[in-house]
Amino acid sequence: MAVLTLPAPARTNVVTDVGHVWWRETLTILRDPFSLIFSLLQPLVFLGLFGPLLSGLAGNGELFGGSSLQWFLPGVVVMITMFGTSMTGSTLQFEIMTGAFERILATPLSRSALMIGRALKELTPLVVQAAIITLVAIPFGFVLYPLHVLVGLLILGVFGVGVGALSYALAIAARKSEWIFWAVQQALLFPLLILSGMMLPLETGPGWMQVVSKFNPLTYIVDAERVLFAGSFGDVTILRGLVAALVTAAIGLWVGIRSIRRATL
Amino acid sequence: MIHTESLARTFTVGKERIEAVRGIDLDVAEGELVAFLGPNGAGKSTTLRMLTSLLPPTSGSASVAGIDVLARPAEVRRRIGYIGQKDGAGHNYRVWDELLMQGRFYGMSKADAAESGEELLRTLDLDALRMRKVSSLSGGQKRRLDIALGLIHAPGLLFLDEPSTGMDPQNRANLWEHIMRIREQRVTTIVLTTHYLDEADAMAERVVIIDHGTIIADDTAETLKAKQAGDRLTVVVRPADAAAARTLLGTEGSELSERPDDDGTALSIRVDAASHAMPGVLARLRDAGVDVVAAAARRPTLDDVFLNLTGRSLREGES
Numbered sequence: 001m002a003v004l005t006l007p008a009p010a011r012t013n014v015v016t017d018v019g020h021v022w023w024r025e026t027l028t029i030l031r032d033p034f035s036l037i038f039s040l041l042q043p044l045v046f047l048g049l050f051g052p053l054l055s056g057l058a059g060n061g062e063l064f065g066g067s068s069l070q071w072f073l074p075g076v077v078v079m080i081t082m083f084g085t086s087m088t089g090s091t092l093q094f095e096i097m098t099g100a101f102e103r104i105l106a107t108p109l110s111r112s113a114l115m116i117g118r119a120l121k122e123l124t125p126l127v128v129q130a131a132i133i134t135l136v137a138i139p140f141g142f143v144l145y146p147l148h149v150l151v152g153l154l155i156l157g158v159f160g161v162g163v164g165a166l167s168y169a170l171a172i173a174a175r176k177s178e179w180i181f182w183a184v185q186q187a188l189l190f191p192l193l194i195l196s197g198m199m200l201p202l203e204t205g206p207g208w209m210q211v212v213s214k215f216n217p218l219t220y221i222v223d224a225e226r227v228l229f230a231g232s233f234g235d236v237t238i239l240r241g242l243v244a245a246l247v248t249a250a251i252g253l254w255v256g257i258r259s260i261r262r263a264t265l
Numbered sequence: 266m267i268h269t270e271s272l273a274r275t276f277t278v279g280k281e282r283i284e285a286v287r288g289i290d291l292d293v294a295e296g297e298l299v300a301f302l303g304p305n306g307a308g309k310s311t312t313l314r315m316l317t318s319l320l321p322p323t324s325g326s327a328s329v330a331g332i333d334v335l336a337r338p339a340e341v342r343r344r345i346g347y348i349g350q351k352d353g354a355g356h357n358y359r360v361w362d363e364l365l366m367q368g369r370f371y372g373m374s375k376a377d378a379a380e381s382g383e384e385l386l387r388t389l390d391l392d393a394l395r396m397r398k399v400s401s402l403s404g405g406q407k408r409r410l411d412i413a414l415g416l417i418h419a420p421g422l423l424f425l426d427e428p429s430t431g432m433d434p435q436n437r438a439n440l441w442e443h444i445m446r447i448r449e450q451r452v453t454t455i456v457l458t459t460h461y462l463d464e465a466d467a468m469a470e471r472v473v474i475i476d477h478g479t480i481i482a483d484d485t486a487e488t489l490k491a492k493q494a495g496d497r498l499t500v501v502v503r504p505a506d507a508a509a510a511r512t513l514l515g516t517e518g519s520e521l522s523e524r525p526d527d528d529g530t531a532l533s534i535r536v537d538a539a540s541h542a543m544p545g546v547l548a549r550l551r552d553a554g555v556d557v558v559a560a561a562a563r564r565p566t567l568d569d570v571f572l573n574l575t576g577r578s579l580r581e582g583e584s
Contacts (some may be wrong), residue, residue, distance in 0.1 A: 012372040024366040028357050074537040091357075099351025103414060105346035106317055220517045261321075 013114045020118025021109065025091070026124055036125055043080050043133045047073065048201070069142045074152065074225035075198040081156050081163075082218070084122040086189055088164035089171025089181060092118065096175045105260070115256045119164025123157055143229035149256050151238075152228035155245045159221050162248030165256035172259045196222045220244035266422055267293035267316060271325035273478075274311050287478040288325065294457060295421075298448070300469030304568065304579055308478040309458035310350070313426050316456070317347045330422055336576040339349065343371065343388040346420035346453075350427045353411040356400040356434050360391065363399065364413060371418035374575040377416065388450070389443055394399050394506040405436040407533075409443060416447060423455035429464060435462075441468055462567045462579055474571060486567060493564030493573045496539035498546060501559040510555045517546050528558045 029036050054068045054190065084265020095101040104114065130153060134144055166187065174180035195209065198219035202210050213219045272289040275282055285310040293299055294356045301309040314320035316329055319339035329333045330344040336421065338526055354363045361382070368378025386392045389409040394402060402410065408428070415423060420565040428444070441464075448455060459465050465472050466486045474482040474489075482489055502510045507523075518534030525531070534540045539562035548555055571579045 015368075016372075019356050020369045021364065023369075024355075024358075024362075026368075027359075031362070094357075095355055098356050099349055099353055100355040102349045102351065103347070103353035103411075104365075104370065105319055106345075106349070108340060108343040108372070109370050110339070115495070208416070209426060 003134050007234055012108060012110075014113050016065050017110045018117045018120065019264055021113050022120045022155075025121030028091075029121075029125065031070065036128070039125055040048075040129055040132055042083075043076050043129050046079065047077050047137065054200075056242070059226055064265050067141050067143075069137055070230055071201075071226060073133065073137055073142060074229040075222060076133060077126075077152075077229075078196075078198055078218070078222050078225055079193060081123065081126055081160050082189060082193060084126055085119055085160040085163040086167050086185055088115075088122050089116050089169075089185075090165035092168055093171040093175060093178060093181055093202075096171065097178075110259050112253055112259050114260065115165040115168045115253060116161055118168060119161045120157075121125065122164055123160045126160070127153065143231065145229070148231050148233065150227040151233075152225045155221065155224060155228075155238075158242075158249050159217075159245035162245070162252030165249070165252030169252075169256045169259040172263050175263075192216060192218050195219070198222050200220030216243040266295050266297070266457070267327070269316070269325065269327040272312065272315060272322050272327050273324045274308075274315060274320065275323045276375055280561070284478055286315070286322075289475075289478075289480055289485075290471055290479065293454065293455055297471055298455045299457070299471045299473060300471055301456070301473050301475050302462070302465040302571075302579075303458075303460065303475035303500075303576075304542045305460060306462060309460075309475050310426050311435065311478075312475070313456070313458055316497060317344055317345060317424050319347070322561050339379040341406075344420060344422065346415035346418070347425040348411050348423070348425045348469045349427060351432065352399070352407050352557050353414045354399040354407065354526055356398075359395070360399060360402070360410060361395040362388075363410070364417060367414045368417045371452040373418060380384040381417050381419065382413070385416060388447060389413050389515055390565045401536070402491055405432060405439065408432065408436075408440060411439075412443060416451065416453075419451055420453065422454045425455065427460070429459070429461065437464070444468075460579065462571075464493065464565050472567065474567075474574065476571075476575055482570065489567065490565040494569035496537060497563050497569075498536050498543055499531055499533040499561045499563065500547070500557050501526045501528050501531045502555055502557060506555040507532070510550060513550060513553050513555070514546075517542070517549075 025263050050073050052067055054072055073147060091099060095104075130149070134142065134149065138144060170184055171181055172182065195213045196204075196248045198218070202213050207223075220240045221244055224238045227235045269289055269291045270451045273284070274286040274293075275284050282476070289312055301312065303309050311320065312522060316327055316334065318334050318341045321335065329341045332340045332344070334341050334360050354360070364373070364382040365378050368381060369375070373381070386395060389412060391406065391409055391413060395405060399410065401406065408449075411463070415425075425444075429440055431441065444455070447453070457469070470485060472482070472484065472489060473480055482493065500510065500514070510532055511521065511523070514532055514534050518536035520535040522533045523530060543560060543562045547557055547560060570580050571577070
């Protein structure tokens with residue numbers, strides 16, 4: 001019998017792990033770029049069809065404190081973030097069923113990297129989407145503050161990691177039946193979006209809606225994005241948004257790691 | 266390479282407690298090829314999942330590759346390869362992409378992963394499929410890709426969970442050829458689970474029979490068969506001769522058993538080297554006036570071993 005010495009295992013850390021998981025997920029886009037092109041259409045449709053209705057509704061903008069486009073565009077960016085990251089678990093669910101998830105769990109990848117990497121993949125097209133709708137909106141009177149938008153995207157990124165991790169945990173919880181994942185995702189997504197004042201301002205809504213919106217973390221994100229897209233830094237709203245993003249990310253990762261550890265596939 | 270003490274796992278389904286694994290003590294040395302054999306639901310896969318750190322044990326301890334599985338699961342995962350029951354490769358990915366990423370997941374450099382990947386593609390006859398999407402591969406091709414994924418980082422210890430379940434005999438033989446070649450090239454300790462008797466018999470150097478969550482036998486297939494079952498000699502006689510045959514056979518061997526046969530009664534005894542013993546036994550039966558209709562000498566199988574140990578046949582549970 002030949003003497004066997006185990007190869008010295010290579011070192012890894014969370015950051016490179018995140019990079020690897022992100023890259024594997026991103027390969028699905030690179031190998032099939034049509035999906036990206038298609039996903040770019042969605043925010044444009046919202047902006048092009050919903051935006052004009054809003055500006056008509058508001059008698060050209062008093063309700064929105066200026067241009068309705070300036071008010072609505074950050075909302076669309078938040079919306080595509082929510083759509084994308086809340087679906088993080090759906091590709092995972094497919095891989096739980098086929099078996100790839102188990103194979104990846106058996107590698108030394110850190111558990112938080114599994115979730116962060118996947119959520120970042122959903123955020124990757126977002127950067128392209130945001131850039132395109134912003135560029136398209138400029139001729140229609142949208143004023144671009146690049147640095148502010150960048151900070152806004154960073155806050156959204158942190159928030160998106162949290163939403164992605166929660167979606168990841170949901171996929172594990174609903175691993176036995178696909179429809180439960182979609183039922184819960186849809187049941188949560190739209191109330192959260194509407195109650196954040198993302199599509200229509202809540203100021204004109206009934207009092208209870210305004211109260212409920214105060215308990216919705218997404219409200220603080222949307223408010224912060226609006227302030228940033230309007231080109232302002234000196235507002236406590238931004239800080240509130242950042243805190244909401246960090247808290248969401250922390251809770252999401254905690255719940256996600258717990259569900260990975262407890263999963264008995 | 267592997268050492269466990271009273272390793273146990275209980276699942277709670279609703280109000281019911283299921284003791285999937287009830288205290289397994291096992292030692293596996295470097296270079297061994299061990300098969301866990303047992304019916305579905307015996308606890309084979311649960312044991313494997315605990316050894317690979319995918320499932321925390323309810324009690325007991327296990328060290329794999331010299332590392333405590335409970336205390337440092339990630340370190341264990343770094344040193345082992347695991348090939349599960351389902352498809353390891355993501356269906357939406359290309360073969361080569363998955364292989365490279367798997368190497369990266371284990372911390373290999375791009376160049377090292379590519380080198381190891383190239384070698385595995387050649388060894389496993391996957392070279393022509395590298396740009397194919399995994400979902401377009403046949404069952405046998407997917408299984409070979411799973412093997413490649415499990416070996417990309419050249420682990421010293423490889424776990425295979427039901428590697429050939431659902432494959433046709435030709436693909437199974439082909440898969441085993443590959444596994445054996447890889448074992449020669451990359452000296453690996455292999456632990457696998459199977460419910461195929463012939464597979465455990467032909468491939469494994471050591472068979473660990475698991476039933477109801479405990480190890481009920483652990484030895485080479487040859488020793489198990491010799492100790493637990495032994496050769497059997499069976500003769501079929503007409504009902505009128507049964508009594509005389511019974512008396513004579515009782516002195517020729519042990520463990521006399523009897524069952525009705527189309528041509529009369531089939532009598533069976535355990536006897537050493539049955540095919541050599543048969544001519545003598547037949548001659549003595551004729552001398553005693555017994556008309557033998559049919560005779561057979563049979564080497565024991567692992568199923569006989571299982572039957573002897575549990576009173577049940579493994580084949581009954583086979584799907």
